[in-house]
Amino acid sequence: MADRPEIVCICGSARFMDEMQAANSDLTLAGVIVVAPGVLPGAEVTDEQKVALGALHLRKIDLADRVLIVNPGGYLGESTSREIAYARAAGKPVSFTDPG
Numbered sequence: 001m002a003d004r005p006e007i008v009c010i011c012g013s014a015r016f017m018d019e020m021q022a023a024n025s026d027l028t029l030a031g032v033i034v035v036a037p038g039v040l041p042g043a044e045v046t047d048e049q050k051v052a053l054g055a056l057h058l059r060k061i062d063l064a065d066r067v068l069i070v071n072p073g074g075y076l077g078e079s080t081s082r083e084i085a086y087a088r089a090a091g092k093p094v095s096f097t098d099p100g
């Protein structure tokens with residue numbers, strides 16, 4: 001048995017926040033530690049804040065044992081594609097909810 005539960009970082013487009021929250025719930029109930037994008041409902045985020053949040057999410061990937069990409073319909077936006085490349089370069093396993 002592992003010393004700690006697996007850590008999974010959820011990545012995906014903000015348009016799939018509901019799907020990411022569902023994946024978070026499923027993983028959490030399965031005993032997984034989940035790190036995911038911050039939820040900022042209705043918040044107006046400046047360009048500077050977007051850059052800072054993007055960098056913060058890369059640090060979440062650093063913490064994770066693996067990365068789960070939530071991509072209904074196979075959609076991958078620019079930020080998610082960058083996160084996938086970052087995770088792979090760091091040697092993190094990457095899986096997709098819709099491998100398409």
